[in-house]
Amino acid sequence: GENVEQHPSTLSxxxxxxxxxxxxxxxxxxxxxxxxxxxxxxxxxxxxDIRSNxxxxxxxxxxxxxxxTAKHFSLHITETQPEDxxxxxxxxxxxxxxNKLIFGAGTRLAVHP
Amino acid sequence: xxxxxxxxxxxxxxxxxxxxxxxxxxxxxxxMYWYKQSAKKPLELMFVYSLxxxxxxxxxxxxxxxxxxxxxxxxLHLHTLQPEDxxxxxxxxSQERGTGxxxxxxxxxxxxTVL
Numbered sequence: 001g002e003n004v005e006q007h008p009s010t011l012s013x014x015x016x017x018x019x020x021x022x023x024x025x026x027x028x029x030x031x032x033x034x035x036x037x038x039x040x041x042x043x044x045x046x047x048x049d050i051r052s053n054x055x056x057x058x059x060x061x062x063x064x065x066x067x068x069t070a071k072h073f074s075l076h077i078t079e080t081q082p083e084d085x086x087x088x089x090x091x092x093x094x095x096x097x098x099n100k101l102i103f104g105a106g107t108r109l110a111v112h113p
Numbered sequence: 114x115x116x117x118x119x120x121x122x123x124x125x126x127x128x129x130x131x132x133x134x135x136x137x138x139x140x141x142x143x144x145m146y147w148y149k150q151s152a153k154k155p156l157e158l159m160f161v162y163s164l165x166x167x168x169x170x171x172x173x174x175x176x177x178x179x180x181x182x183x184x185x186x187x188x189l190h191l192h193t194l195q196p197e198d199x200x201x202x203x204x205x206x207s208q209e210r211g212t213g214x215x216x217x218x219x220x221x222x223x224x225x226t227v228l
Contacts, residue, residue: 032214043203043219044156051213089156099144099207099214100169103156 002027004092006104013080014112021107023090024072033073034101035064036089044089048075080111115139117220119204125226128194134223136187136204144209145187146217147179151200162187163209194227201225 003026013019023033034049050057050064050073057064063076077084087106094100117138126132138145147159161169162181170179176198178190187204204220 034214034216043221045219046216049214049216087155091156093214094158099163099209099217100158100161101214101217102158106155 002092002094002102004090004102004104006090006107008107009105010108010110012110012112015080015082017080019075019077019080019084019109019111021075021088021090021109022072023074023092023104024070025092026071027092027095028068028071029095030071030092032093033064033066034091035075036091036103037086038089038106039086047088077109080109082111082113085109085111117204117206117218119202119220119223121223122221123224123226125228126191126194127228128196130194131190131192133191134189134202134204134225136189136220138185138187138204138206138218138220140206140208140218142206142208142215142218143184144207144215145181145184146205146207147187147189148203148205148219149200150203150222156203160189191225194225196227199225199227 006023031052036044037047038044061078066073089106090104091101120135144163149157159173160179165181176193180188201222203222205217207217208215
């Protein structure tokens with residue numbers, strides 16, 4: 001069946017360091033890969049997404065890279081700040097359209113001052 | 114109210130109770146979703162409604178029954194639940210586009226505890 005694997009499950013960094021979270025997916029037809037951030041006690045919110053016609057997308061300190069051949073995509077956060085501490089979820093489409101997504105298990109990022 | 118709202122925010126129920134969760138989106142979207150979030154499966158899709166028609170039920174037990182009376186409202190009717198159904202239930206909405214995926218906007222969730 002379709003699957004999205006996310007690693008690591010927890011990540012601890014010092015403020016100012018970079019953080020990288022990686023996801024692999026199984027459906028080679030997948031064409032949309034969003035990343036959601038969920039702060040403690042709050043709802044998930046989209047922070048960045050990438051479509052399969054590009055290999056990289058940046059938004060200030062956040063970037064996502066996509067390797068379609070290897071079927072993996074990664075979230076890169078540079079110059080991390082304590083407010084980046086949250087759980088991050090990657091997702092990929094389930095077949096059948098209608099904006100159905102399958103989410104990874106999440107990465108709990110802790111940024112220490 | 115703006116965005117996606119959910120009521121109640123917290124619910125405690127016994128296994129024999131019947132209750133309903135409500136979701137409302139104020140974004141003019143045409144698709145709505147129910148997700149279950151628990152420690153075991155962080156974000157698990159339960160139901161999808163597109164243009165008020167259910168298009169996915171994702172093998173959810175029949176003790177969960179969704180209802181979408183119009184494009185702005187979504188309900189999840191609960192009956193004869195089990196303790197393992199205790200979780201955060203998140204509603205989301207998006208604008209379906211023929212050109213591809215639209216961003217999903219989540220509500221704050223209902224924290225359900227089944228005793």
